Amino acid sequence: MKLGRVIGRVVCTQKMECFDGLKLLLVQPVDENNKDAGPALVAFDTARAGEGDLVVFEAGKEAAQANPNGWFNPADAAILGVVDAVDTGTARSGMKGGRS
């Protein structure tokens, strides 16, 4: 998985049936210090994430099987968790999750 920040929502009316009912979110990959790490991507959500949330997402074939509805999704990125806290072991250096 990788860390990312949800920076937006993607709304598609015309899409493949298997995406029905799934939320598509725009995710900016970040590192553990909250710095941007690479280009933003679109991921579907399995963890009730929202805009501003720090999340963990998986990219690759594992994402295709993350659909809570049990279908195999033609997707290459899925949000698998909302991060509450990132603890780097030193006082006050940790990054807080939640909405920014």
Next chain:
Amino acid sequence: MTLARVVANIVSTEKHPHYKGQKIMVVQPVDPEGKPKGRSLVAVDGVQAGIGDLVLVVDEGGSARTVIGDESAVTIRTAICGIVDRVDLDESAGSADGRRAP
């Protein structure tokens, strides 16, 4: 597998059922000298690693699921599969100390 340093622990309440009960950590891949190399990854811990440990990381689904002992957790792709005690390098290249970065 890659060498990596554990840099953080992740706390997440709302997550995919496959990750329930797993310890999730941020690892920074490093070169044999211990210098950071490339982007950090989020990995499931299968060996009780701690922050600062030099570890072995598998970034391939089938292997990662074997490490954590749950073949049905199909969304898990990256896992910490070993804690490195030390890395012996050719003398001309120096050597890296395994545990606990300063």
